[in-house]
Amino acid sequence: MPKPNVQRTSNLLASVTDEMLGGDLAAKLQDKTIRVERLLLELVRPHPVQPRRVLPERIHQAFHQQQLTPTQALRELAQIVQVAARQQSRPFTSVLDLLAQPEDESETIAELSPEETLLRDLVNLAVTIRDDGQVNPLTVVDVSEGVSHLYRIETGERRYWATWLLRDFIPDSNSDGTIPCIVIPAKTASVFRQAKENTSRSGLTAIAMARQAALRLLTVHNYEIPDYAVENDFYRQALTLDLRNKREHTDAILAAMGGIGRMHFSRYKALLQLSTKRWKPQTVITWKKAVLRHVIQLPSEAQSEMIQQIVQFDLTGKQVKEIIEHHSTSDLDDKPDAIDARLVKVMRAIERQTPEVFVQTLIREEKSTHLARARLQNMMTFLKQVGQLLPEENL
Amino acid sequence: MTHVFVFTNHKGGVGKSTSATNIALGLSSVLKSTGAANARVLLIDTDSQAHATLVTTGRKDYGSQDSLYTVLMAERQSAAKVMNDCIVQSQWNPDLYVLPASPMLEGAERELIGAAGAPYRISDPLSKIMSHYAAVVIDTRPSFSLLTEMALIAATDAIIPVEPRYLETVGLLSVITKINDIRDGWRIPDLKVSGIVITKMDSRIKGHTQLLEDLKSHPVLGKLICGVIPANEAVSYAHNNHQSVFSYDPKASASKAYAELVVTLIRRMVQG
Numbered sequence: 001m002p003k004p005n006v007q008r009t010s011n012l013l014a015s016v017t018d019e020m021l022g023g024d025l026a027a028k029l030q031d032k033t034i035r036v037e038r039l040l041l042e043l044v045r046p047h048p049v050q051p052r053r054v055l056p057e058r059i060h061q062a063f064h065q066q067q068l069t070p071t072q073a074l075r076e077l078a079q080i081v082q083v084a085a086r087q088q089s090r091p092f093t094s095v096l097d098l099l100a101q102p103e104d105e106s107e108t109i110a111e112l113s114p115e116e117t118l119l120r121d122l123v124n125l126a127v128t129i130r131d132d133g134q135v136n137p138l139t140v141v142d143v144s145e146g147v148s149h150l151y152r153i154e155t156g157e158r159r160y161w162a163t164w165l166l167r168d169f170i171p172d173s174n175s176d177g178t179i180p181c182i183v184i185p186a187k188t189a190s191v192f193r194q195a196k197e198n199t200s201r202s203g204l205t206a207i208a209m210a211r212q213a214a215l216r217l218l219t220v221h222n223y224e225i226p227d228y229a230v231e232n233d234f235y236r237q238a239l240t241l242d243l244r245n246k247r248e249h250t251d252a253i254l255a256a257m258g259g260i261g262r263m264h265f266s267r268y269k270a271l272l273q274l275s276t277k278r279w280k281p282q283t284v285i286t287w288k289k290a291v292l293r294h295v296i297q298l299p300s301e302a303q304s305e306m307i308q309q310i311v312q313f314d315l316t317g318k319q320v321k322e323i324i325e326h327h328s329t330s331d332l333d334d335k336p337d338a339i340d341a342r343l344v345k346v347m348r349a350i351e352r353q354t355p356e357v358f359v360q361t362l363i364r365e366e367k368s369t370h371l372a373r374a375r376l377q378n379m380m381t382f383l384k385q386v387g388q389l390l391p392e393e394n395l
Numbered sequence: 396m397t398h399v400f401v402f403t404n405h406k407g408g409v410g411k412s413t414s415a416t417n418i419a420l421g422l423s424s425v426l427k428s429t430g431a432a433n434a435r436v437l438l439i440d441t442d443s444q445a446h447a448t449l450v451t452t453g454r455k456d457y458g459s460q461d462s463l464y465t466v467l468m469a470e471r472q473s474a475a476k477v478m479n480d481c482i483v484q485s486q487w488n489p490d491l492y493v494l495p496a497s498p499m500l501e502g503a504e505r506e507l508i509g510a511a512g513a514p515y516r517i518s519d520p521l522s523k524i525m526s527h528y529a530a531v532v533i534d535t536r537p538s539f540s541l542l543t544e545m546a547l548i549a550a551t552d553a554i555i556p557v558e559p560r561y562l563e564t565v566g567l568l569s570v571i572t573k574i575n576d577i578r579d580g581w582r583i584p585d586l587k588v589s590g591i592v593i594t595k596m597d598s599r600i601k602g603h604t605q606l607l608e609d610l611k612s613h614p615v616l617g618k619l620i621c622g623v624i625p626a627n628e629a630v631s632y633a634h635n636n637h638q639s640v641f642s643y644d645p646k647a648s649a650s651k652a653y654a655e656l657v658v659t660l661i662r663r664m665v666q667g
Contacts, residue, residue, distance in 0.1 A: 037526035038523070038526065039523075039526060039527075040475045040476065040479065040523045040524055042475075042476045042479070043479065043524070043527075144527070146484050146489070147482055147483060147484050147492065149479055149524070149527055176523070177472060177475065177523065178523050183526075185432055
């Protein structure tokens with residue numbers, strides 16, 4: 001059988017087009033105006049390298065490695081939340097139970113676990129979409145190839161998961177299984193649009209901001225951004241990159257990160273140095289911007305130490321703030337020489353102290369056992385370093 | 396809105412499949428050449444003879460797992476995904492996609508008797524994936540069966556290919572009436588008879604030219620004529636070789652006539 005001559009076909013139809021279409025019609029066909037289309041949920045997927053993790057890391061990875069369907073991913077999340085809620089004596093059967101019930105008149109507001117908060121927020125969004133419709137469409141990039149139709153989410157991953165919740169977990173939702181989207185052709189997709197939307201929202205973790213910084217750096221340095229789930233080492237590649245030789249992109253990157261300064265950007269980037277252990281979902285959920293906002297103000301060499309202590313002692317944002325402010329105030333009050341001299345005096349007086357009394361004083365002064373332990377750990381680290389630096393013989 | 400063109404006539408051999416396949420290819424090629432953001436065109440073959448499927452994909456052995464039959468038998472909630480998964484790329488053009496027919500469609504109507512929402516089993520799933528395509532073209536079987544009704548319910552523009560013969564033109568009125576009945580009966584306000592394509596026109600035959608003149612002078616039908624395709628050997632030989640008429644013989648008068656029809660349909664798409 002002779003093969004179809006596609007070129008010949010194109011030539012004929014192209015010539016007819018030139019003759020018959022006219023400029024106006026051709027221009028209308030190339031119309032680039034934004035349109036909202038309802039896409040089948042199954043054809044839309046979140047970007048696997050998206051810095052913001054809507055789902056806990058383990059589920060995120062399993063979902064992007066095709067081990068879980070969206071429904072299964074949400075079911076796993078619901079199961080995690082059910083366990084957490086049961087531990088807090090708040091068992092639930094339907095995800096709708098996570099929302100405050102109108103007849104519930106108790107005045108005490110229970111503090112929810114991060115997982116409960118995550119699912120409750122998604123359910124809340126789903127119910128809003130059910131009742132009021134989805135006002136803001138997602139922006140998706142058409143990355144279809146051949147018969148593999150796929151739209152990659154650029155912005156709106158939470159709305160995507162909420163719509164799945166609505167379809168499969170919320171009774172009487174009347175979801176038709178589609179989601180309104182603004183479809184952007186792959187060639188006009190913007191790597192910064194997603195970053196801008198992310199950073200304009202509250203609740204983005206510092207680790208997500210660090211990933212964001214990494215992605216922007218990797219993009220402007222022409223690294224290929226994969227379309228599959230990546231380990232954290234992928235983001236760490238950005239540690240060797242900086243903005244210095246990419247001046248033409250600096251403003252766009254900083255704007256996409258929420259209008260932060262270069263120093264601020266570097267500090268977020270420095271968080272990539274943390275070991276993977278520190279990137280665990282629990283940690284990521286817990287470390288809200290409010291906590292690490294204080295940390296990133298520290299010089300990068302002090303950040304790692306501070307973060308270790310946050311993880312080790314489970315410090316709250318308030319405690320972190322107090323440590324840092326106390327540290328800064330002391331720095332302002334005293335010259336370094338004066339502090340050192342005072343420390344030496346303390347060391348001389350140590351023989352007269354008893355540990356039991358000192359513990360009580362320490363806790364009283366720091367107002368928290370966690371803080372006291374963190375302070376002690378700092379001191380021990382400091383003394384260890386002093387021991388290592390102390391020469392064997394008299395100078 | 397994606398335009399859905401359905402080529403229908405209850406008479407066989409009038410050029411429904413030939414017109415549907417060549418128009419589908421023409422639409423995608425012209426859209427591509429004009430730089431349209433989306434040049435993808437979907438051809439849905441609802442005829443169990445699967446001629447449109449055969450010439451565009453080179454196969455006609457689609458069955459219960461990978462054809463329109465699969466979509467018709469799918470659960471309502473998963474039908475759109477099933478439809479999407481059954482669509483294949485044509486051999487003619489990377490932007491021309493085909494939802495293949497299967498000989499099993501012959502029995503589908505019997506199986507669907509009494510099934511809930513049976514007439515909507517093409518339109519429902521199609522409405523959820525059609526934004527992926529710039530246009531959809533549906534080829535129908537030569538009868539007003541349930542499958543043809545499903546195709547019309549899914550369509551926006553019904554185009555009637557008709558040969559320039561007396562009895563055919565008499566039947567034309569019953570086709571238009573039937574389409575209007577479906578539009579009113581199923582409340583499909585978007586569906587309209589938007590064109591009549593005169594096929595196999597042989598200007599050497601006096602009866603053909605006379606009938607064409609009569610049709611053109613008719614106050615309603617005359618306005619509906621959107622293309623006249625000359626009788627041409629290139630058309631039948633092209634299908635023998637599983638090719639479009641454009642590739643088989645671009646200089647043939649039928650190729651040019653189909654190209655003109657493509658342009659006419661694109662104008663309608665743009666003008667809404």
